[in-house]
Amino acid sequence: MDFFSTVFQWVDAFLIAPYRWPQYPAAGWWLGTALLAVWCTLLGEFTLAVCHRANRDHLRRVTRQTLEHHEQSLNALKAGDKEAYKSINRLANDAYGKTFFLQIAMASSALWPVALALGWLDLRFSEVEFTLPAFLPLAGGSVKYPFIFLPLYILTRILFSEARRRLKTQEADS
Amino acid sequence: MSRKLKWFLCLALVLGVFAGPLLSATPASADKLSDAIQQAVQDGKVDQKAEKGFLGIPGAPDVNYIVGLLWAIWVGWIFSTVGAFGGIMAGVGHITIFGLGNYAKSFGKGHVLNKLVTDSIRVSNQWLVGISALISSTNYYRMGRLVAPLGMCLAIGGVGGSWLIPDLTAGKVSLKAYIGYFGIIVLLLGIMLLRETTASGQAKKKKAKEAAAAFEEAAKKDSGTDQGVKILEGSWALMFVALGVVVASALWANLVDGLRWVAYILALIGWVLTFFLGTIRFTFFGVEFSFKAFIPMLGGIFIAAIASFLGIGGGFLFVPFLTSVAGLPMFLVAGTSALVVLVGMIVSIFSYMVGKGVPVQWGFIGAELIGIFIGSMIGPRTSKYIPDRWLKIIFIILAFYVGIRYTTKGFLGYSIVPPF
Numbered sequence: 292m293d294f295f296s297t298v299f300q301w302v303d304a305f306l307i308a309p310y311r312w313p314q315y316p317a318a319g320w321w322l323g324t325a326l327l328a329v330w331c332t333l334l335g336e337f338t339l340a341v342c343h344r345a346n347r348d349h350l351r352r353v354t355r356q357t358l359e360h361h362e363q364s365l366n367a368l369k370a371g372d373k374e375a376y377k378s379i380n381r382l383a384n385d386a387y388g389k390t391f392f393l394q395i396a397m398a399s400s401a402l403w404p405v406a407l408a409l410g411w412l413d414l415r416f417s418e419v420e421f422t423l424p425a426f427l428p429l430a431g432g433s434v435k436y437p438f439i440f441l442p443l444y445i446l447t448r449i450l451f452s453e454a455r456r457r458l459k460t461q462e463a464d465s
Numbered sequence: 466m467s468r469k470l471k472w473f474l475c476l477a478l479v480l481g482v483f484a485g486p487l488l489s490a491t492p493a494s495a496d497k498l499s500d501a502i503q504q505a506v507q508d509g510k511v512d513q514k515a516e517k518g519f520l521g522i523p524g525a526p527d528v529n530y531i532v533g534l535l536w537a538i539w540v541g542w543i544f545s546t547v548g549a550f551g552g553i554m555a556g557v558g559h560i561t562i563f564g565l566g567n568y569a570k571s572f573g574k575g576h577v578l579n580k581l582v583t584d585s586i587r588v589s590n591q592w593l594v595g596i597s598a599l600i601s602s603t604n605y606y607r608m609g610r611l612v613a614p615l616g617m618c619l620a621i622g623g624v625g626g627s628w629l630i631p632d633l634t635a636g637k638v639s640l641k642a643y644i645g646y647f648g649i650i651v652l653l654l655g656i657m658l659l660r661e662t663t664a665s666g667q668a669k670k671k672k673a674k675e676a677a678a679a680f681e682e683a684a685k686k687d688s689g690t691d692q693g694v695k696i697l698e699g700s701w702a703l704m705f706v707a708l709g710v711v712v713a714s715a716l717w718a719n720l721v722d723g724l725r726w727v728a729y730i731l732a733l734i735g736w737v738l739t740f741f742l743g744t745i746r747f748t749f750f751g752v753e754f755s756f757k758a759f760i761p762m763l764g765g766i767f768i769a770a771i772a773s774f775l776g777i778g779g780g781f782l783f784v785p786f787l788t789s790v791a792g793l794p795m796f797l798v799a800g801t802s803a804l805v806v807l808v809g810m811i812v813s814i815f816s817y818m819v820g821k822g823v824p825v826q827w828g829f830i831g832a833e834l835i836g837i838f839i840g841s842m843i844g845p846r847t848s849k850y851i852p853d854r855w856l857k858i859i860f861i862i863l864a865f866y867v868g869i870r871y872t873t874k875g876f877l878g879y880s881i882v883p884p885f
Contacts (some may be wrong), residue, residue: 342838346545346841346842360677361794363676363680364677364680364794365749365752365794366680368752368794369752370680372676374676375676375680378669378672378673378676379676379677379680380788380794381669382670382674382677384788384798391803392544392545393545393841395544395551396541396545396837396840396841397545397838399541399596399834399835399841400838400841402596402834403834403835404831405831406828406831406833406834407827407828407831408831409827409830410826410827410829410830410831411828412827413827414828
């Protein structure tokens with residue numbers, strides 16, 4: 292068995308375990324999926340922190356350059372020099388492009404677990420449909436795993452940021 | 466948004482999800498992919514006993530996750546050094562590197578599985594773009610750099626464009642044509658990059674740097690100005706009506722079977738109404754700006770149509786359009802266009818995945834995101850050893866190569882550059 296199959300089997304066993312803890316399968320589904328959302332949030336936050344730490348100096352440098360050009364362009368406009376405004380705005384645009392795409396690439400460090408979780412859910416639960424109490428336009432009479440996992444993940448992210456904010460406030464107060 | 470409202474929305478979301486589905490599981494019914502596979506088996510194009518590959522299709526190429534990861538590291542590196550070209554490279558990976566292009570073509574023009582694989586490639590690109598736009602929009606919302614009327618005017622055009630194009634083309638465009646159009650966009654990007662490296666482009670840049678230096682002191686002196694966005698003039702009521710009508714057109718197109726012409730007319734009414742919105746004026750950093758409402762609307766239609774059709778974000782078209790044509794400051798254009806890209810991508814992904822049942826290979830997108838994240842850490846460490854101009858020249862050559870190859874392959878049936 293190759294390395295990846297071994298890792299996958301281990302991860303699969305780890306993730307599926309909470310689904311089997313409760314006796315009632317539906318309760319297992321909610322528990323397992325909620326824990327999966329928690330793992331995705333924690334793992335994503337960890338790799339995001341690593342990425343930010345690694346790129347901190349570079350990110351600061353490109354952001355500062357963008358801000359400088361932006362302020363220069365607006366000052367040119369205030370001074371009534373439209374020509375200078377346009378050309379500096381273009382410089383600001385170039386600098387911003389770099390910052391923007393760097394941040395985009397870095398942001399993937401927070402979200403990769405979600406896509407992998409969806410892939411795993413697809414392997415495990417693609418055959419399962421959850422019947423809706425009423426017919427919903429587009430969704431029809433039933434929904435599949437993303438309909439439940441994605442809102443749970445969003446909720447976990449919101450709760451996580453709220454908890455972090457409170458911890459920071461407490462730290463600042465003490 | 467107030468904290469109470471935030472909590473209410475979260476609660477509503479969770480309740481909706483928990484109370485909605487009944488806690489029971491039933492076997493899945495045949496979906497669009499299963500139907501397409503059955504059709505291909507009947508046509509003798511798929512051997513049902515073959516090993517399952519991409520999207521679980523028997524005999525399809527088994528997309529190598531290691532190759533996907535390595536390609537994504539390259540994409541992440543581009544994102545963190547050059548910028549916009551990363552999205553294009555992600556598309557090149559989906560079409561060529563992972564062998565999906567040739568596989569889809571093997572079914573022949575018009576075959577249902579060809580269309581499904583093509584749409585899946587589009588949606589895979591859109592997921593990567595949509596995630597990027599979500600993150601940048603959140604950042605800009607926090608920074609208070611979103612101009613609501615600008616976003617609304619772009620969205621009036623963009624929402625219509627992003628449902629209308631998938632509606633008119635999904636399942637109707639073969640991979641061959643898709644590759645051709647993709648090639649044209651890459652060529653366009655190559656030309657845009659080339660203009661920046663010519664002698665006149667460099668001279669312009671030098672002049673701009675001199676001008677920037679001249680206004681450097683002023684920037685330091687004047688930092689106490691009001692830095693927020695303040696709307697001075699704009700017909701909000703009519704703007705909401707126009708946006709409402711366009712959203713209604715998207716809903717009609719997705720929810721109602723038949724009577725497609727109603728959706729087309731609604732989109733058209735929304736767009737026409739924008740011409741009556743007149744000029745929108747606002748101040749930013751204490752400086753007054755104005756734009757004709759129909760300009761971002763027209764840009765929104767055009768760019769969202771291209772973006773949605775090709776599964777790219779369109780950010781590389783939005784930003785130059787709004788800074789050059791509408792003359793708006795970079796910060797406002799960037800933040801607001803990220804929001805519009807996000808709205809467009811949500812509508813488009815929704816139309817493809819829910820409305821048309823197009824499947825996506827999630828595990829593969831996950832591997833790509835890991836690669837992009839690794840690449841984004843390598844980029845800043847290597848870029849200082851490569852001059853900016855050289856980086857641009859490398860990507861111009863790459864853009865022309867990819868553009869010519871895809872355009873000729875798509876429209877002529879063969880590539881005029883190697884490998885033929």
